[in-house]
Amino acid sequence: MSQQHLPFVIHDLQDSQMFALAQAAGRAGFGVQGLASSNEPWIEASRYVDGCTLIPSLGHVIESVYALNLKKSGVSGVWLPCVDDIAMFTREFHYFLQDLGLLHLIASSKSIEQSDLSCLQDFDGFLHIPETHWLAWNDLQAAAEQMPYPLILKSSRGQFQTFTTPQAFAHYLNQHDASPLLQRIQHYIEGETSRMATAMLLFDQHGNIVRGFTGRRLAVEETQHGHFGETIVAKAEWIPELYAGAVELLEHIAWQGFAEVECKQAEDGTWYVLEINPRLSGWLCLAEADGAGFLQAYHALCTRDVTLQAACLQRSSCEYIRLVTAGFHQPHWETPRHPIKTIACLFKDMYQVWRGFPQFIGGAIDPLDKHASIAIVWQNIKHVFKL
Secondary structure, eight states, rough: OOGGGEEEEOOOOHHHHHHHHHHHHTTTTEEEEEEEEEOOOOOOOOEEEEEEOOOOGGGSSHHHHHHHHHHOOOEEEEOOHHHHHHHHHHHHTTTHHTTTEEOOOOHHHHHHHHTTTOOOOOOOSSSSSSOOOOOOOHHHHHHTSSSSSSSSEOOOOOOOOSSHHHHHHHHHHHSSSOOOOEEEEOOOOOOOGGEEHHHHHHHETOOOOOOOEEEEEEEEEEEETTEEEEEEEEEOOOOHHHHHHHHHHHHEEEEEEEEEEEEETTTTTEEEEEEEEOOOOOOOOHHHHHTTOOOHHHHHHHOOOOOOOOOOOOOOOOOEEEEOOSSSSOOOSSSSSEEEEEEHHHHHHHHHHHHTOOTTTTTTTTSSHHHHHHOOOOOOHHHTTOO
16 A cells, blocks of 8 residues: 555544544545544444554553554554644654554654743743643642732643632642642633634644644533533634744744644733643544645645645634543533433434534534444433433
């Protein structure tokens, strides 16, 4: 098989978001080889997945064991780093993956290190960097008196908390046992969820921008401490100043490959960076449906010696709804209510997608992928009723 026809290799297809990315690659006309830690029925039923190999997820084993399992799987093609730990693994095992025939484009170790906001406090550009620190637990008390408020404690996924005063933060610290882990604290940018937006970017191996996309968040997962979770409803929206600011920021640290720049606009109109992720965004299926063309560009950069011109191709006409229950990602209808009402909400959202309304992308619910979609819906029903 020539390199131009290599399939995409996508990890963790047991997870809803990864499976939706595989579908996006299939709809774009590429073959898909998958990896999964469990044999879910929708993977085998999907028209887009040519084959899937069972290996443990990186989150369940050490890197060397994951690398060995990846080697034993025998898969090869264009490797997509879809989550943060896989992106870091890809960087660390760069030459190993190349030797396995897993072609990829990833930022340098230096660029990834510099992308932490605590390292960008002196950056002077269009996008502003909120005060951000990584601190040992014993240092948080002193920092509480110096930080601007409100602040957000980003200690673990799903556990983000905000504090409006030093007294409230000190009370929290006194009520909890010391943690051996470093804690990230950041000045919290206030405002509604709709003020949050993402710029997804792709740079070539020379650090030149080749593709861009911007979208706005409409709803995020609700945790016990507030709306700080995964994006569950989003829409494509071209925000030129956000795109230009994100390109400026990543060119500052000599970026290569995919990046997601998560931002929020304050009440005074200033755009702040919340995070920089060294990978493609989970919104890729939204971006591709909206015409962004990331997959074609990334595949060409990995398999051919080509120079691509910068282009933002989105139409800003699509919306995204996360519908499925697999993996960490929960749907927006998964809130405390009677199971019958929950199922009604599921089918209402699914109906919009099934009718083929062009503005709706339903995560891994794809009317063209009928058998996989039926398997996912049945899994959702079993999940709700705890069957």
